[in-house]
Amino acid sequence: MKTTERHPLSLTARVMIFVALAIGISMVLIGHLVLNAVERHFTEQDADELNVINQAVVETLQSMDDPLQQPEALSNAVSGHHGVYFQVLNNRDQLIFSTPGADFAQSAAGLSAVQKIHAGNVNIWHTDRTTYRGVVTQFVSGDQEYRITTAIDMNFHLHFLQEFRRSLWLIMILTGGVTLLAAWFGVHQGHAPLRGLSDKLRNIQADRLHVRLDLRSLPLELQDMATAFNQMIGRLEDSFTRLSHFSADIAHELRTPLTNLITQTQVALGKARTLDEYRELLYSNLEEQERLAKMVNDMLWLAKSDHGLIKPELVALDLSSELKKLFEFFEALVAEKHITLSLEGHAPAVSGDRAMMRRAISNLLSNAIRHTPAAEQMQVRLNLTSNNMVSLSVANPGAEIPAEQLKHIFDRFYRADPSRTRQSEGAGLGLAIVRSIVEAHGGRVDARSNRHITTFTITLPSSKSESN
Amino acid sequence: MRLLLVEDEIKTGDYLRQGLTEAGFQATLVRNGLDGHHLAMTESFDLIVLDVMLPDVDGWRIVQSLREAENQTPVLFLTARDSVDDRVKGLELGADDYLVKPFAFAELLARVRTLLRRGSAPPLTDQLRVANLTLDLPRHQVTRAGRKISLSHKEFCLLELLVRRQGEVLPRSLIASQVWDMNFDSDTNVIDVAIRRLRAKIDDNFKPRLIHTVRGMGYKLDAEADNENN
Numbered sequence: 001m002k003t004t005e006r007h008p009l010s011l012t013a014r015v016m017i018f019v020a021l022a023i024g025i026s027m028v029l030i031g032h033l034v035l036n037a038v039e040r041h042f043t044e045q046d047a048d049e050l051n052v053i054n055q056a057v058v059e060t061l062q063s064m065d066d067p068l069q070q071p072e073a074l075s076n077a078v079s080g081h082h083g084v085y086f087q088v089l090n091n092r093d094q095l096i097f098s099t100p101g102a103d104f105a106q107s108a109a110g111l112s113a114v115q116k117i118h119a120g121n122v123n124i125w126h127t128d129r130t131t132y133r134g135v136v137t138q139f140v141s142g143d144q145e146y147r148i149t150t151a152i153d154m155n156f157h158l159h160f161l162q163e164f165r166r167s168l169w170l171i172m173i174l175t176g177g178v179t180l181l182a183a184w185f186g187v188h189q190g191h192a193p194l195r196g197l198s199d200k201l202r203n204i205q206a207d208r209l210h211v212r213l214d215l216r217s218l219p220l221e222l223q224d225m226a227t228a229f230n231q232m233i234g235r236l237e238d239s240f241t242r243l244s245h246f247s248a249d250i251a252h253e254l255r256t257p258l259t260n261l262i263t264q265t266q267v268a269l270g271k272a273r274t275l276d277e278y279r280e281l282l283y284s285n286l287e288e289q290e291r292l293a294k295m296v297n298d299m300l301w302l303a304k305s306d307h308g309l310i311k312p313e314l315v316a317l318d319l320s321s322e323l324k325k326l327f328e329f330f331e332a333l334v335a336e337k338h339i340t341l342s343l344e345g346h347a348p349a350v351s352g353d354r355a356m357m358r359r360a361i362s363n364l365l366s367n368a369i370r371h372t373p374a375a376e377q378m379q380v381r382l383n384l385t386s387n388n389m390v391s392l393s394v395a396n397p398g399a400e401i402p403a404e405q406l407k408h409i410f411d412r413f414y415r416a417d418p419s420r421t422r423q424s425e426g427a428g429l430g431l432a433i434v435r436s437i438v439e440a441h442g443g444r445v446d447a448r449s450n451r452h453i454t455t456f457t458i459t460l461p462s463s464k465s466e467s468n
Numbered sequence: 469m470r471l472l473l474v475e476d477e478i479k480t481g482d483y484l485r486q487g488l489t490e491a492g493f494q495a496t497l498v499r500n501g502l503d504g505h506h507l508a509m510t511e512s513f514d515l516i517v518l519d520v521m522l523p524d525v526d527g528w529r530i531v532q533s534l535r536e537a538e539n540q541t542p543v544l545f546l547t548a549r550d551s552v553d554d555r556v557k558g559l560e561l562g563a564d565d566y567l568v569k570p571f572a573f574a575e576l577l578a579r580v581r582t583l584l585r586r587g588s589a590p591p592l593t594d595q596l597r598v599a600n601l602t603l604d605l606p607r608h609q610v611t612r613a614g615r616k617i618s619l620s621h622k623e624f625c626l627l628e629l630l631v632r633r634q635g636e637v638l639p640r641s642l643i644a645s646q647v648w649d650m651n652f653d654s655d656t657n658v659i660d661v662a663i664r665r666l667r668a669k670i671d672d673n674f675k676p677r678l679i680h681t682v683r684g685m686g687y688k689l690d691a692e693a694d695n696e697n698n
Binding site: 455 | 483495568572594620644648649650651652653654655656657658661662664665684685
């Protein structure tokens with residue numbers, strides 16, 4: 001279901017979502033803190049005022065003999081305070097005094113009296129007309145017990161708070177918006193090097209693989225990526241160069257035998273020949289054709305191996321017994337050149353494809369035999385290396401191969417010595433096939449050369465380490 | 469020996485028929501799968517040489533259908549493909565051998581002869597004899613004109629192969645495979661050197677010359693072909 005696959009969020013969107021969340025949460029927190037502080041301040045202020053009024057009422061009650069008879073005295077007790085209401089009841093629930101307009105009696109009725117008025121124990125009463133903050137206290141004078149309900153009209157506060165809340169949120173939303181915009185701009189600016197990078201990448205074509213990104217012009221965060229990219233381009237350039245060389249080499253290698261075929265056939269047909277001459281021509285053609293066929297087969301094999309189409313049929317292989325068989329195979333060749341072949345060392349079994357491994361080792365051996373001077377000694381050594389790998393090395397005496405050439409010795413069509421005749425060398429694919437086979441087995445190849453000895457080494461995982 | 473050749477490529481088919489006929493076989497050529505299947509089912513052949521890639525029915529289907537009909541004629545596949553899967557598939561379906569194009573005609577001929585010989589076990593004998601050459605198989609001893617010749621183990625095996633298949637041209641790949649069990653295309657001239665050394669011991673001081681080079685194809689052992697050019 002590729003079509004319904006969701007696109008990952010853009011980097012900008014990701015950053016913006018985080019910034020918006022952070023701003024939103026801090027704004028809400030700040031808003032609540034500020035509003036709470038203001039409300040708390042009002043509450044404390046109101047509590048203080050209630051306290052003052054309550055004191056005044058209590059003092060007035062104290063100064064009176066019979067408050068029931070002089071309600072006017074109470075009404076004067078709080079003169080000068082605006083929006084202040086109170087009611088006084090005696091212990092027989094008779095209303096002694098009530099400020100005109102006070103309509104909170106019902107809300108206050110069930111409440112128990114408090115000892116001391118503070119912000120924590122004042123109540124808020126809503127009536128139809130208005131909202132009060134109020135408190136109930138008790139006052140004992142002689143045998144009289146009074147219940148005093150004091151209240152302040154807080155409509156004014158509420159109104160102020162509402163206004164304040166509105167402007168606070170407005171400011172916050174505006175601030176948040178500006179911050180978001182700034183963040184978006186910052187992210188956009190921050191991505192500028194990325195856009196520059198993709199412009200540069202867009203310009204890299206197959207024929208311009210030498211282009212590298214300049215690390216100094218990039219911000220720190222992108223340098224890792226650019227380094228990785230440069231390395232990737234480097235590898236691509238390398239393979240691409242090798243591939244184009246390979247194609248050129250193929251063309252060249254095919255051209256030589258084809259030219260021979262065409263030339264000799266045309267020359268032969270140029271005039272009437274004897275039967276023997278025609279036969280000679282056919283033989284000669286056949287030799288060229290066989291070389292072509294072998295080259296095509298080898299190249300096809302390598303191409304398949306490049307595409308992972310060569311799958312080794314793995315069996316446990318005892319390399320020393322394989323080597324003994326191969327020594328028998330090369331017996332005649334070695335005897336002809338009076339070369340001595342020796343096998344040293346032991347190694348545990350490796351898992352490999354018998355025919356492929358024989359081919360690889362055979363290529364190494366024939367290569368070594370070819371370059372060993374007559375009557376010298378060639379040595380094959382088996383080893384178990386420390387990391388549970390089995391190494392097989394073929395060492396032959398002979399001229400040193402310069403490091404520069406050694407590096408390419410496993411490349412296709414590479415010949416260490418260009419002057420060597422093609423006929424004696426095969427197509428120059430033997431060592432490339434060795435490498436392909438060994439790599440298909442999860443191993444690696446290596447070549448070293450000093451002034452007297454050239455050594456080719458195959459390293460393969462032992463079958464024990466593979467089963468783990 | 470009757471051979472059925474199923475090959476749609478015109479030149480390949482013609483030359484294979486000519487080559488097989490000249491090698492002494494009675495070769496019938498058909499150019500498509502249906503005719504091939506029909507002939508294989510109605511007439512009796514000793515061997516079928518079958519191209520896998522045919523325009524109508526592929527070679528695998530034909531061999532499968534033959535085997536299902538209890539027809540056990542040996543089948544040699546020819547194919548341009550060369551992957552292990554193809555090989556395994558062909559052999560599982562009942563093919564007896566497999567040759568990948570481009571192949572050498574000598575190789576095909578040798579494989580055809582091997583398949584035809586299969587089933588008829590080589591006569592159980594202790595001695596092989598050609599002209600004045602005698603091989604004592606259990607003792608691995610060779611005498612020529614009454615003189616003992618000492619050979620290495622593999623030289624003896626090589627000579628035994630040449631003698632057992634005398635008169636046949638043996639391609640180098642077949643020699644490498646049969647004598648040394650090396651089933652790959654070697655880069656070396658090992659077989660040529662081995663033959664040269666064997667020839668030095670067997671032929672150089674004797675008449676008639678037995679081991680002959682068939683240029684461009686391989687080697688053969690023949691007591692009566694001494695007049696051929698080498």
